[in-house]
Amino acid sequence: MAMMELVGKIMDYGEICDHCLGRLFGKRGHGLTNDERGRALRIAHTMERNIPYSPAGDGCCICRGLFSTLDEWVERTIQALEGFEYRTFIIGTRVPPMLAENEEMIWSDLHLSDAEPLNAEVNREVGKRLERRTGKKAKMDRPDVVAILDIPRGCVEVQVNPVFIRGRYVKLERGIPQTRWPCRECGGSGCPRCHQTGKMYPDSVEELIGRHVKACFSAEDAILHGGGREDIDALMLGEGRPFVMEVVKPRIRIRDLSTLQEEINRAEAGRISVVLTGYAERADVREVKAERMMKRYRVTVEIEGPISPGEIKRAISSLRGATIRQRTPMRVSHRRADLIRERRVLGIVLVEGGQNRCILEILGEAGLYIKELITGDTGRTRPSLSELLGRQCNVIELDVVEVLRSLEGSVIANNKKV
Numbered sequence: 421m422a423m424m425e426l427v428g429k430i431m432d433y434g435e436i437c438d439h440c441l442g443r444l445f446g447k448r449g450h451g452l453t454n455d456e457r458g459r460a461l462r463i464a465h466t467m468e469r470n471i472p473y474s475p476a477g478d479g480c481c482i483c484r485g486l487f488s489t490l491d492e493w494v495e496r497t498i499q500a501l502e503g504f505e506y507r508t509f510i511i512g513t514r515v516p517p518m519l520a521e522n523e524e525m526i527w528s529d530l531h532l533s534d535a536e537p538l539n540a541e542v543n544r545e546v547g548k549r550l551e552r553r554t555g556k557k558a559k560m561d562r563p564d565v566v567a568i569l570d571i572p573r574g575c576v577e578v579q580v581n582p583v584f585i586r587g588r589y590v591k592l593e594r595g596i597p598q599t600r601w602p603c604r605e606c607g608g609s610g611c612p613r614c615h616q617t618g619k620m621y622p623d624s625v626e627e628l629i630g631r632h633v634k635a636c637f638s639a640e641d642a643i644l645h646g647g648g649r650e651d652i653d654a655l656m657l658g659e660g661r662p663f664v665m666e667v668v669k670p671r672i673r674i675r676d677l678s679t680l681q682e683e684i685n686r687a688e689a690g691r692i693s694v695v696l697t698g699y700a701e702r703a704d705v706r707e708v709k710a711e712r713m714m715k716r717y718r719v720t721v722e723i724e725g726p727i728s729p730g731e732i733k734r735a736i737s738s739l740r741g742a743t744i745r746q747r748t749p750m751r752v753s754h755r756r757a758d759l760i761r762e763r764r765v766l767g768i769v770l771v772e773g774g775q776n777r778c779i780l781e782i783l784g785e786a787g788l789y790i791k792e793l794i795t796g797d798t799g800r801t802r803p804s805l806s807e808l809l810g811r812q813c814n815v816i817e818l819d820v821v822e823v824l825r826s827l828e829g830s831v832i833a834n835n836k837k838v
């Protein structure tokens with residue numbers, strides 16, 4: 421069907437605005453807005469029929485006048501975004517099903533294949549006006565904020581994308597879990613057992629860092645994604661454990677991280693400390709969690725029965741470089757698959773020796789269970805220090821002193837005393 425014939429048939433549906441008329445041919449004629457396309461088609465149609473020109477009126481059988489309210493939507497969007505710092509945005513539109521149906525009917529009746537859907541034009545047109553009004557940039561990929569124009573409800577919904585911060589933390593106090601741990605009794609709603617806090621432990625590394633991050637970015641929440649985790653009772657020393665902090669619904673997006681770092685380290689002195697290394701992306705969360713890192717541990721071991729220094733040294737040298745077969749430890753078997761894993765002891769040194777007690781430093785491959793390497797876990801881990809000494813050994817204290825990505829630069833890799 422010739423284009424002017426189609427335009428005539430479209431006009432038979434009833435009054436139509438230039439936006440909607442032009443959008444039915446939206447993929448034709450590059451560099452025009454739908455509004456311009458529509459007006460051109462209306463003029464061409466008038467001339468072909470040789471009838472008096474009448475511009476589009478307020479009514480429209482497709483959008484019901486939506487396009488005459490775009491400036492109001494821009495205003496609503498600006499209001500909804502007020503108080504949020506952002507550089508980039510994207511507009512989304514929820515179109516009333518009736519309006520979508522109006523245009524889809526015409527597409528299929530007239531076999532139109534060059535039409536653009538209504539929401540695409542609203543997104544673009546409101547986006548352009550918002551750019552002009554605010555000086556911010558529309559960006560498809562990972563914008564700072566998303567504004568959803570909810571046409572049926574007459575309001576704008578704002579989704580603020582998180583800010584991500586990369587860093588490392590050191591934990592200097594025992595008994596602090598890495599992340600919030602909801603109370604087992606009540607699941608977090610609050611009960612007598614947890615003194616109505618909803619938590620198993622009053623603090624976590626996540627909260628000790630997060631409370632400052634939340635305040636700094638005026639955010640709703642702060643979620644810690646750690647590169648592995650240490651036991652609640654273990655310290656995390658040395659350079660610290662890498663993490664990415666997800667700042668949820670921040671009102672402020674750019675802050676001086678060195679000031680924030682100082683504030684955290686001052687306020688939480690003696691409990692944790694952090695190094696904030698920079699801003700990150702969502703992809704870095706997956707990366708930091710997936711990284712398989714080696715850890716250097718310091719273990720205080722208690723040995724049942726007196727032992728000579730020679731015996732300890734012999735046991736240690738046969739563990740050095742050994743591949744350890746570990747059946748999933750008893751203490752975690754209720755929540756992990758029962759498997760036998762093989763992990764290497766990359767380095768081990770005696771830091772301090774006594775008759776019943778010694779301090780060891782062990783560099784383990786990612787996934788090596790250190791407690792079980794010492795105790796033997798009733799024969800589930802082999803070889804173990806207990807097995808080699810022929811005496812039961814128990815772990816008194818276990819700390820992570822270093823998290824490493826490679827052996828390079830590690831003191832213990834050469835099995836030298838630290």
Ligand SMILES: [Zn+2]
Nearest residue numbers: 437440480483
């Ligand atoms: Zn319209």
Ligand SMILES: [Zn+2]
Nearest residue numbers: 603606611614
């Ligand atoms: Zn509780």
